[in-house]
Structure formats: structure tokens, C-alpha cells
Amino acid sequence: MHDLIIGMAGSGGDGIVSAGESLLSAFAQEGYFAILTKSFGSQIRGGESSCRLRVSTAPVLNPGGVLDVAVALNWEDFLRFGGGLPVNENTVVIYERKTGVEPAAIPLAGVKPAIVLSVPIEELAMKSAGILQAKNNVVLGLLTEWLGLPRESILGGIRKKFSKKGEAVLQGNERAFAAGVDYAKENPLGRDLSMDRPRSPDNDRVITDGNEMCARAALFAGCKFFGGYPITPATEIMEYLQREIWSYGGSLLQAEDEIAGIAAAVGASFAGKKAMTATSGPGFSLKTEVLGLASAAELPLVCVNVQRGGPSTGMPTKHEQADLFAAAFSAHGDTLRPILAPINAVDAFGLTVEAFNIAEQYQTPVIVLSDQEIAQGKVIVEPIDPARFNIVNRLEPTRTELGNYQRFGLTDSGISPISHPGMRGGNYLAAGIEHDERGAPTASGEMHARMNDKRLKKLDPLKQRRDLFVIEGDPDAAVGLISWGSVAGIAQEALRTARAEGLGVKLLIPKLIYPVAEEIYAEFLASVRYGLVVEQSHQGQLHRIIRMWVNVPREFRSIAKSGANLISPQEIVGLIRLLAQPAADAPLSHYCDLLNII
Amino acid sequence: MTSHDSVKNCAVKFTAYTAKDYKSELKPIWCPGCGDYSVAAALYRALAAIGRPPHEIALISGIGCSSRLPGYTTAYGFNSLHGRALPIAQGVKMASPELLVIVAGGDGDGFSIGGGHVPHAIRRNPDLTYLVMDNQVYGLTKGQVSPTSPRGTQSHASTFGSIEEPVNPLLYALAYGANFVAQAVPADLEGMTKIIEEAIRYPGFAFVNIQSPCVTFGDPENQAKVQKARMRNLQTEGHDVTNHLRAMELAEEYGTTLYTGIFYRNPQPPPTYGGQIVDRQQMLKAKTPIEALA
Numbered sequence: 001m002h003d004l005i006i007g008m009a010g011s012g013g014d015g016i017v018s019a020g021e022s023l024l025s026a027f028a029q030e031g032y033f034a035i036l037t038k039s040f041g042s043q044i045r046g047g048e049s050s051c052r053l054r055v056s057t058a059p060v061l062n063p064g065g066v067l068d069v070a071v072a073l074n075w076e077d078f079l080r081f082g083g084g085l086p087v088n089e090n091t092v093v094i095y096e097r098k099t100g101v102e103p104a105a106i107p108l109a110g111v112k113p114a115i116v117l118s119v120p121i122e123e124l125a126m127k128s129a130g131i132l133q134a135k136n137n138v139v140l141g142l143l144t145e146w147l148g149l150p151r152e153s154i155l156g157g158i159r160k161k162f163s164k165k166g167e168a169v170l171q172g173n174e175r176a177f178a179a180g181v182d183y184a185k186e187n188p189l190g191r192d193l194s195m196d197r198p199r200s201p202d203n204d205r206v207i208t209d210g211n212e213m214c215a216r217a218a219l220f221a222g223c224k225f226f227g228g229y230p231i232t233p234a235t236e237i238m239e240y241l242q243r244e245i246w247s248y249g250g251s252l253l254q255a256e257d258e259i260a261g262i263a264a265a266v267g268a269s270f271a272g273k274k275a276m277t278a279t280s281g282p283g284f285s286l287k288t289e290v291l292g293l294a295s296a297a298e299l300p301l302v303c304v305n306v307q308r309g310g311p312s313t314g315m316p317t318k319h320e321q322a323d324l325f326a327a328a329f330s331a332h333g334d335t336l337r338p339i340l341a342p343i344n345a346v347d348a349f350g351l352t353v354e355a356f357n358i359a360e361q362y363q364t365p366v367i368v369l370s371d372q373e374i375a376q377g378k379v380i381v382e383p384i385d386p387a388r389f390n391i392v393n394r395l396e397p398t399r400t401e402l403g404n405y406q407r408f409g410l411t412d413s414g415i416s417p418i419s420h421p422g423m424r425g426g427n428y429l430a431a432g433i434e435h436d437e438r439g440a441p442t443a444s445g446e447m448h449a450r451m452n453d454k455r456l457k458k459l460d461p462l463k464q465r466r467d468l469f470v471i472e473g474d475p476d477a478a479v480g481l482i483s484w485g486s487v488a489g490i491a492q493e494a495l496r497t498a499r500a501e502g503l504g505v506k507l508l509i510p511k512l513i514y515p516v517a518e519e520i521y522a523e524f525l526a527s528v529r530y531g532l533v534v535e536q537s538h539q540g541q542l543h544r545i546i547r548m549w550v551n552v553p554r555e556f557r558s559i560a561k562s563g564a565n566l567i568s569p570q571e572i573v574g575l576i577r578l579l580a581q582p583a584a585d586a587p588l589s590h591y592c593d594l595l596n597i598i
Numbered sequence: 599m600t601s602h603d604s605v606k607n608c609a610v611k612f613t614a615y616t617a618k619d620y621k622s623e624l625k626p627i628w629c630p631g632c633g634d635y636s637v638a639a640a641l642y643r644a645l646a647a648i649g650r651p652p653h654e655i656a657l658i659s660g661i662g663c664s665s666r667l668p669g670y671t672t673a674y675g676f677n678s679l680h681g682r683a684l685p686i687a688q689g690v691k692m693a694s695p696e697l698l699v700i701v702a703g704g705d706g707d708g709f710s711i712g713g714g715h716v717p718h719a720i721r722r723n724p725d726l727t728y729l730v731m732d733n734q735v736y737g738l739t740k741g742q743v744s745p746t747s748p749r750g751t752q753s754h755a756s757t758f759g760s761i762e763e764p765v766n767p768l769l770y771a772l773a774y775g776a777n778f779v780a781q782a783v784p785a786d787l788e789g790m791t792k793i794i795e796e797a798i799r800y801p802g803f804a805f806v807n808i809q810s811p812c813v814t815f816g817d818p819e820n821q822a823k824v825q826k827a828r829m830r831n832l833q834t835e836g837h838d839v840t841n842h843l844r845a846m847e848l849a850e851e852y853g854t855t856l857y858t859g860i861f862y863r864n865p866q867p868p869p870t871y872g873g874q875i876v877d878r879q880q881m882l883k884a885k886t887p888i889e890a891l892a
Binding site for chain 2: 222225244247249261263266269270275290293383386420422423425426428441
């Protein structure tokens, strides 16, 4: 196998997630690529937990669809994760014998997997280690043998984890692992699931996630201030920065609320420093008035919104892409805030750097729309090459300009040099109130129109940023996919699978979501008869926004699912197969109905 | 105080500045006779006495009549959002600890819409001076009850009289732990100038409640002339400014007795937020941006 998806579920304390992490670190050491996504019940401690691990010899585009291997420590917990752990007849199912369920009677509605193994996991743990907590290491032993994983890497991980817990605990867990291996040796799977060796074994791989990449990018870009408030699933950005930012000459405020967090960041930006805030949906709603202030006062600011399921409290630990309308439109007055959306953790680094660059260059707030999956899914990636990035700083007034300083001067580009307190001669009044070129409050309709024009016009060049769009596939294809954020990796896999079958299809991934780059979409859609936006929101928010600005083909719709519902590459490939055939001439809805696609 | 606390506490004058060096050319929108004119005048004088050049001063305000103040100075100003002056000012001060940062606003801005920020600003103890122009009414929106309006106040928004107790800004600030708490009135320009100057020089969060009457929508019985007759100076009356409990007792009389002067001044200023940040930055090993990838 060169690509394998494992899903495991159990109760809190079974250590299922920890087993997934052990596998991830062993795969990283061996030079594989992988994505690990974890899912928990809503309890703070205990309750059910699950993880999905997709491992591959090539970079992994997404967490994937149907499981190749499913591990259930008990069926109740496994079934609770339903759609997150999909199983079909090809899935190898391994489960705890103690559940008392016969292999022929496992509770998977409508699915009859060919290989179902009941394993006395708890019994093996008790016999070898004498403790229930060693069950996860029995599972690791089973998987190591059945998947042909390098024993030493996994054992190394176990030793590292238990080295501080005393010799007895460590040895018990090592014995549990060995018991799993031995059991698997005596009971062959009946199918070869052993992983191919990685193409270019490279020990330089790192394990990271989108939140960490976002925080590191901020420091790399020169961020000197972070103001925020704890909120799932964005908190790790603040947690990372509070350990590090001081060493970079910066500071951080865990504020009394979301508003104070962003307000302090705006203050820091006014003081001349690069500043950031990060939040998720509910916090973003609270921050919107201050975002408007940053637009009006033309202050650079990066605001990360790690999307989760909404509206309101919604589903804090689940992935969704439904904050796009909020990001684009939750502002009063004629404002426009650039929105960047990374497609994976590595991209979260690059686009956070880019967000700082755009914010500083254009003196505007920039929103980074990350999402729970990118933010918290652990991935194995290659190290980032810093030489790929430029750092942009804000345009400061020259000595001559300071002689007769106009903070909001109506320049051709709309960008006027920005001073900061401490700069002699640059003194001005920053304000949310409408102002003239010097910053004095005004109620003149004419000046208001000119300032609106300045603030909007300066962002026009962004629409030409082709480097913020990925286009892949056959340029003349009649089937065109558009996808964004973490879901883009699913569309990408679907595209590659379909093209490998010889089907004509192409894909556009906008990373600059807003302003809408009309020309780039129009060019892409010129050959397209069937246009499909693949996204994780009930309303199909990107699809709607594109429609506002672009003349789209008549057959243009979204495959949109509410958050926490897996969009699988296979279902998109199925649709492409129907649409790319020469005889296809029915409306899109016809084909979607055939496949039961929303 | 930490070793990094602001130089503004230094009694040495940097350059010779006069009050008019801090006054901008913008004509205030305030009504003739508004108490805020005197606050501006007192601030210009206090700043001249301290002598920091205008470009090293940041004056942050929210929204309201009094929040127009930054525009009437030559300092860097930020007329921001209703209620958000304090967090913005903290961001300014954290990002550039060398600046002299003053926050100004009204009672609605500070104790209603922005009320949640006050205790947190105070407990962090940033080196900020917070001037609240407490006129007990919403003036810019033309006369609604504010958080400090006395019970029974009739207004455009309380035709039958307000049925809420007012907040007590002085008692709040003291209870939240502010180390410098004072009150001033425009009727005593000289006294107000001294208080503002001392508040600015105090290393840490300093709160000054200024009972600045609204000539248009305020209580006709509480204008400058009446204030002048009623005010009682705490220093003249021999109040011990280091006595926190006594300060709270006196503050209880907000709304009945018009005390001016300093209620409380902690003689041993605790470490400021900014000073502790610089300590931490210097304690940790400095890193360059490229190390963010390590």
C-alpha cells in the first residue's frame, strides 16, 4: 500500500488518540507523510474519543474518506463518530472481543466488510502488562505487525512516552506491545496491508498543525503584538505565541474579552508595530466593529478566524467553512477586507506571512480564514524554506513628507505613508470618524466619497495576484471544480483521480477569497459547462459570493455540506465521471440527484 | 515599580514647552461653557509642565463629546470606538512602552459600554492616565441618562425618571485596586491641572474622575458656579492620601459631597505592566525571525 487510512475509536482513557500520535511520530521518523485528525466527545475529560490517520508515501492532501482499517474498542463509541469513520466492504475491521459481538453481527448498518477480526485486546493487555491502560499498546502491536511498520520506531515512541513513569510501567507497556505483535503474527490478516517504503526516506520531516504554523508565521513576519481571548479551536495560536513572542521583542495580551483583544492589537498597530489577533466564529462576531475601525483608520492588522461549526456556539470542535459571509460582509459602511484562506498547515504558514504583507502594504485589516481541520489536524510535512518568503513593511513618510504631513493624502495608489507615535512631524489624529487628508474630522459628502474611493481603490491590485490562485487540470475542460480551505485538498484528490482515468476536468483553488478576482474566475470558467464549487457550508457560501461578481455558466452550483460531514473524494469523482462524458447534457441537478449529492 | 518604568516620572523637564504647543488648530465642537474646554486647558498646561514633546504622546479616546479631546491636541491622537479606548491604549503602551499614553473619555464610554475594560486595565496596572469627563449625561446623542445620572433623572430616554442607581466611578476604581485615584472639577482649573500632572507622573494606572458639567443637557443645579461653591478640597481638609479605607469612605459620598483632589495614592507603586514586559523580554534569550522556523 502506498496510502492507508486507519480510524480508531474508544472511551476516554483507552488511549486511542495517544496511539494515533505514536503512529504519527513513527511514520514521521520513517519518512512518510500523514494527517492525524482527532475527535472527542464534548466532555472536558473522559467520554469517547477517536482519531483518523492517513499515511502515505507522498504528501497527503486530505484526511481521506472510507477507512482501510477500523479499530473499535467498543461499538458504542465507534458508532458515535458515525460519518467521521466511514466503513465499507473493503475495510478491515478489528474490534475488542470483550464486546461479545460475533464478527458476523457487528453493528455496521448495511455494510458487510470482508475481513472482520475480533481480538481479545483487553485480555492481552491484562495478561502482558496487568493494566487496562495498556490496551492502546496492544493495538499498536497489532497494527505494527499487520501493516509491516518498523517496530523500532514505534517502540522508541513508547519508551519516550513512558520513560518518566518508572521502569515497571514502561516494561508493562512494552510487553503489551509485544503481545499485540505476537497475536498478529499468529493470526494473519488475510490481506496484505503492509506499507510501501517511502520514496525518499528523509528524517527531516516535522509534525505540526495549522495553528502552530500560523503562530510561527506571525513571528517570522515580524509580528510584535498579539491580543486575544481563549476560544476553541484557535487558542493554540495564542498559547504558542505567549511562550515565544517575548523573545522576538514583542508582547501578548490575553485580554478580558474578544473585543479588547483586537482593540489592543489595533492600538499596537497604531503604535507602528505589526499586530495580530486570532479567534473563531463567536469571537469574530464580537470583533467586527473594531475591524471596521481598522479599515477606517487604515491600520494594518491580521485577524485569524479558525472556523468551527456555527451559528452561535455551534460545534466548537468540528470543521466548517460557514464564516465566509461573516468575514466578507460583517461590517457596516463601504468596507472591503481582504480574506485569505489556507488549504493546509503549510499553507497556513505562507498565507499568514502573506496576510501580514498585505496588511502592511495596503494599511488594511486582513482576515485569514483557517478552519478546525487545518488548525488542529496534525500533519507530517517537509520543513519550510524561509527563502520562499518576502517580508513587506509599511510605507513610512519621508522627511520631506513629514514637513507638511497628510496622513490620509489622496495619492494615485490610494496608499498614503503612515507615521506612528514617536515620529516627529508625523503627529495626526487616527479615527473611526470620517476625516480629511490631514485626519481632521469631516462631515463633507465629497470628502467621504473620496476617502471611500481611496480605501477601496488601494485594494484593487490584489485582484491581479495570480500567485494566490492554484489552477490544475485540463485548460479546456468542460467540467470545472472550485474549492477552498481544507476542502480544497479533497477536490484536488478527486481531480487527480479523475484525470488518471482520462477524464477532462480542471480545478481552481482561490487562496485570496475576497476581493473576488473577477478576471481570474472568468478566464477559468470560459471553457466550463459544468461548474462545481466544493465547500463545507450549508448555503454554499463561496458559490454565492462568486455569483455576486462573476458571470458564471448556467450550470454552476455547489456541492455543499454542513460542517462535520465528510466530503469524500470518491463522491466527487463519481460526479465527474457523469459530467465529463461526451453525452452529458442534462442540468447539473440531474446528475447530483443520480448520486444523491446535495 | 520595575527598573524599566517610564521616564515620565522624572521631574526634569525635557525641553521648554508651553501650553499652546499642545493645543491644535481644530476648533472644538463643544458647546460654549462646556466643562471640557477647561479639561483641555488643564491638560495642555500639565503636559507643558511635564515637557514631553507632542510626538511622544499618544492620547487615546473612545466616542462621545469628551472623546473629541485628542483632536484638540498636537499629540498623536486616536478617536477610536465607543468604549474601547482602554484596550486600545494598552496595546499602544505595550507596543511602545516609551510613549506617554493618556486615555480620555466620558462616563458612558468608561462605565457603561466600556465598563468591562476598566477593572482589567486597573488590575494589569499599565502606566496610563485615565481621564474620565463625568458629565452624568449622554451629550453627543443629545441628553439620555448615563451610568452616573442620579436616580430619578428625567431625560429624552427616561421621561418618567430613571429607576436605577448610578455607578460610583471613584469607588469602582478604588475597589478594583487603582493605585492613584483623584477627582477634579473645571471650576478649579489650577487644581485640575495639578491633579492631571500628578496623575501623569504617577508610575502606573492613574484614574482621574472629572465632574465636567454639561451646559446643554446637564442638571442646571450642577454647573460650574454651583460646583465652585460646593467643592471641598481633600488636601486642604488634610486627607491622608495613603489611607485606602478612608479614601473609600470619602468616595462613598460621590453624588452628595463634591470632593476634589487626591483620594488615594499608593506610596509604594507596584510594578507596572509594561515594566514587567520589558523584564520578561530581557530575561529571555532574544531570537531573530528566522528562528521562528526552528
